[in-house]
Amino acid sequence: MRLADSFRSERFGAVRIHELQRVIELDSGAVANSGLPGLSGASRVITPDALRAIETQLVIVVPCMNESRSVIEGVLSGIPHDCLIVLVSNSDRGPVDRYEIEAQTVEQFCRLAGRSALTVHQRDPGVAAAFKAAGMDELIDDDGLVRAGKGEAMLVGMALAAMTGRQYVGYVDADNYVPGAVHEYCKAYAAGLHLAESPYSMVRISWHSKPKLREGRLFFSRRGRSSEVTNEWLNRFLAEYSHFGTEVIATGNAGEHAMSLALGLKLRLAGGFAVEPFEYVDLFEQFGGVLESAHPDVMASSVPVLQIETRNPHFHDNKGEEHVQGMRMQALNVLYHSAVTLPAVRQAILDFMVAQGVLEVGQQPPRERIYPPVGTLALDLLYDALDAEAQSFRQLDGRAAAGLPAAPPIDRHTIPV
Numbered sequence: 001m002r003l004a005d006s007f008r009s010e011r012f013g014a015v016r017i018h019e020l021q022r023v024i025e026l027d028s029g030a031v032a033n034s035g036l037p038g039l040s041g042a043s044r045v046i047t048p049d050a051l052r053a054i055e056t057q058l059v060i061v062v063p064c065m066n067e068s069r070s071v072i073e074g075v076l077s078g079i080p081h082d083c084l085i086v087l088v089s090n091s092d093r094g095p096v097d098r099y100e101i102e103a104q105t106v107e108q109f110c111r112l113a114g115r116s117a118l119t120v121h122q123r124d125p126g127v128a129a130a131f132k133a134a135g136m137d138e139l140i141d142d143d144g145l146v147r148a149g150k151g152e153a154m155l156v157g158m159a160l161a162a163m164t165g166r167q168y169v170g171y172v173d174a175d176n177y178v179p180g181a182v183h184e185y186c187k188a189y190a191a192g193l194h195l196a197e198s199p200y201s202m203v204r205i206s207w208h209s210k211p212k213l214r215e216g217r218l219f220f221s222r223r224g225r226s227s228e229v230t231n232e233w234l235n236r237f238l239a240e241y242s243h244f245g246t247e248v249i250a251t252g253n254a255g256e257h258a259m260s261l262a263l264g265l266k267l268r269l270a271g272g273f274a275v276e277p278f279e280y281v282d283l284f285e286q287f288g289g290v291l292e293s294a295h296p297d298v299m300a301s302s303v304p305v306l307q308i309e310t311r312n313p314h315f316h317d318n319k320g321e322e323h324v325q326g327m328r329m330q331a332l333n334v335l336y337h338s339a340v341t342l343p344a345v346r347q348a349i350l351d352f353m354v355a356q357g358v359l360e361v362g363q364q365p366p367r368e369r370i371y372p373p374v375g376t377l378a379l380d381l382l383y384d385a386l387d388a389e390a391q392s393f394r395q396l397d398g399r400a401a402a403g404l405p406a407a408p409p410i411d412r413h414t415i416p417v
């Protein structure tokens, strides 16, 4: 893969946000000098070997709620072979058990492709028991189950990823109609994680276009309806500190993103669709140098955030305007309530929300749920309880299925504690 070089970055404490880098070539051949500036200048080649080295350490979590089987199959086919797949579902269990269909889809795919995977249902009572045992009561709702929400699914996925002992976790949505796009996102994660010169790195995708039907013709829209608003406010947050306008953040809502687990396990994740914008906010809170950091090791290093503009169109299920408006407001809620957001920005957010008709004058934006870092969980206890109590929890071992010695994705003896 060849990426355009990123010449500029903005710093906020230890967080270094790189300007958007375009994918120049999806496949740049097997030239040497991976990661070094290209001979032609202005670009970097990441060789297949370098990509593969990251992919063998990469877990791809697929949050899934009531998506169709054929779309899920396409998504699975796009995830590079060496990545480990983790499907976290919140699909209906009745009248038709959609999770069972999804788990079978993953199982069949793994059998055909000689792959390994983990699948679990977020609302399985055994999963709630496991997170309680591991020390995260905050995740449990009044029914005694893990809360519904995409952020919650991502948290469950990150905990499973951490148990595998791999070094990186990435996310791809289950409703993506283009397997080639999924493939490109995963390659871009590997490329970015390879280029990032820090153990605490994050890669976020900005897709090039989203196809839409307008008056019977295809139109390739450049910006997401939610991202436009989220990016603008995150950039205003930065500008209020630096006194310089900026457009550096292009991935505030990026559902497609990856990070090193060394970073991910320290992040607090937010619930629902606040999860992606809050990743930025939490980076600013924990590593921005405004508040005291609990991680001097990270502060002494740096937290690069690489943003990569991919080539494939992002073609996914359209869930309607109300859904998008909800997402936009969740982003503003977390920014409004952050301890590092300066008063002028906070006031401007209030005015904007009132003008949008989502708040009355004098009202405060609601607070989103913020969970403790996954790194605070007792992973050994989590595994034991999952294994004993979560009936939906499946470990698919591609090696055993191929008649080779068993190598389940999680080895109880090597779970990091």
Ligand code: GDD
Binding pocket: 063, 064, 065, 066, 067, 088, 089, 090, 091, 122, 148, 149, 150, 153, 172, 173, 174, 175, 224, 226, 227, 253, 254, 255, 256, 273, 276, 316, 317, 319, 323, 327
């Ligand atoms: N397990 C689980 N639990 N999965 C969920 C849940 C949940 O409660 N809610 C949604 N999902 C899954 C969906 O099935 C889909 O695969 C993915 O999470 C994204 O959810 P969508 O409802 O399709 O969101 P979207 O496509 O409108 O928004 C996506 O893009 C935004 C950026 O444009 C999401 O990835 C957002 O998080 C992102 O900000």
